[in-house]
Amino acid sequence: MAIAKAERLMNLALCLLGTRRPLTKRELRGSIEAYLQTDTANDEAFNRMFERDKDDLRELGLIIETVEGLDGEIGYLARRDSNRLPPITLDAEEAAALGLAAKVWQQARLAGAASGALQKLRAAGMPVAEDPYDTPGHSALEPRIPVHESAFEPLMLACRDRRPVVFDYRKANAARPGQRQVEPWTLECWRGHWYLAGWDRERAAERVFRLSRITGRVRLRSGAFTAEVPDHVTVRETVESWAGETANGTARIRLRSGHGYPLRAKALSTREAGDGWDELEIPYGHGLDAWLVEFGPDVVVLAPEELRADVVDRLRAVAKG
Numbered sequence: 203m204a205i206a207k208a209e210r211l212m213n214l215a216l217c218l219l220g221t222r223r224p225l226t227k228r229e230l231r232g233s234i235e236a237y238l239q240t241d242t243a244n245d246e247a248f249n250r251m252f253e254r255d256k257d258d259l260r261e262l263g264l265i266i267e268t269v270e271g272l273d274g275e276i277g278y279l280a281r282r283d284s285n286r287l288p289p290i291t292l293d294a295e296e297a298a299a300l301g302l303a304a305k306v307w308q309q310a311r312l313a314g315a316a317s318g319a320l321q322k323l324r325a326a327g328m329p330v331a332e333d334p335y336d337t338p339g340h341s342a343l344e345p346r347i348p349v350h351e352s353a354f355e356p357l358m359l360a361c362r363d364r365r366p367v368v369f370d371y372r373k374a375n376a377a378r379p380g381q382r383q384v385e386p387w388t389l390e391c392w393r394g395h396w397y398l399a400g401w402d403r404e405r406a407a408e409r410v411f412r413l414s415r416i417t418g419r420v421r422l423r424s425g426a427f428t429a430e431v432p433d434h435v436t437v438r439e440t441v442e443s444w445a446g447e448t449a450n451g452t453a454r455i456r457l458r459s460g461h462g463y464p465l466r467a468k469a470l471s472t473r474e475a476g477d478g479w480d481e482l483e484i485p486y487g488h489g490l491d492a493w494l495v496e497f498g499p500d501v502v503v504l505a506p507e508e509l510r511a512d513v514v515d516r517l518r519a520v521a522k523g
Contacts, residue, residue: 210236214255215264219285224269224277227252260363268363270426292328300328351413354389356420357398361386364431366403366423372415377522379417384409385427388434390441399437401429408432410441449485453509457482458500465497491516 213234217225231237231248240248256266256278265284269277292300304320320328353369360367367386372379385401387408395412402409408429442448457465459478466472469482481504484490491512494501503510 206236210234211255211258211262215259215280218259218264218266218278218280219282221279224267224271224279226271226275226277230278266363268365268424270424276424290323290328292323297323297328351396351416353398353413353416353420354396356422357386357413358389360420360422361388361398364427366425366427367420368423369420370417371411372417377519379415382409382411383423384411385429385431387431388437389413390438392441397441399441401427403428408440443488449487451486451506452483453486453490453506454504455482455484455494456480456502456504457497461500462497465494465501495520 213236214230217230217233225233227249230252231240237248237252240251259280260266263285264280266278266280267284269279271277300323301320304317357367359365365386366383368381368383370379371382383403384398385403386398387400388398390397390399395414398411398413400409400411401407439448452470455465456475456479459480465482465484468484470485471483473481475481479502486506486509491509494503494509494513495516501513503513
């Protein structure tokens with residue numbers, strides 16, 4: 203069985219690499235012997251096998267492009283220039299940086315891919331960097347980016363493959379989730395939370411979605427993107443803005459003593475207000491209301507009035523369930 207699958211994957215890879223134009227599933231089914239042997243009346247079984255094979259090839263590092271033809275039928279190809287790397291030369295410091303970056307993904311599905319990539323680079327001659335402070339089972343630096351949301355993996359794959367997605371999303375001030383059709387650009391981790399930046403098709407505008415507010419399953423859709431994907435810097439600026447990092451004013455809040463240390467770190471000024479409370483002046487930008495709600499009864503907004511109203515609306519939405 204393992205030999206048969208390996209042969210099928212190799213034949214599929216050769217077909218995708220050897221074509222000058224995208225091949226449809228129907229054409230691939232008629233070109234690969236293993237697919238020809240499937241029950242022609244059972245399209246569902248073939249589709250499952252084909253999707254698994256594509257995922258396996260992508261896991262092995264093959265970049266497979268999805269192209270929509272003029273007739274709306276989806277085709278696949280793997281361009282040789284996209285699947286060929288120039289010679290890679292890394293010094294010990296660069297190898298150490300890669301090894302450190304690979305450790306970040308130990309809690310996500312990327313752990314296997316990161317480990318496999320390092321093994322391939324070492325086999326190609328990359329120096330093995332040693333941590334002088336490393337002891338068995340421990341390292342001087344142990345970076346971690348936690349990934350708990352089930353939406354992370356399908357969205358990560360959708361960003362990589364440029365696949366539109368559909369999911370239900372509950373805004374912080376809404377009692378029920380609503381459906382979103384999104385062209386995903388990138389995932390960013392900010393303040394311990396994961397955000398998706400992309401193009402919202404219904405609103406015809408770029409939007410940022412917090413993964414913890416995505417409910418249910420993320421469904422991948424076929425077809426090409428309708429909006430141009432901006433460069434990474436622009437996307438990161440959008441995430442920072444929607445996460446409340448771009449301040450255009452100041453706000454005054456009352457914070458319970460001994461609580462809200464992230465807010466205290468951002469404070470422009472702090473003074474004791476008595477009765478176990480402190481008064482802080484903090485930068486005010488888009489998304490601050492969502493962040494303040496996370497501190498619950500330990501925060502009271504004093505000004506501006508619109509920020510206070512937004513926080514109250516969010517708290518009422520949470521109370522309604």
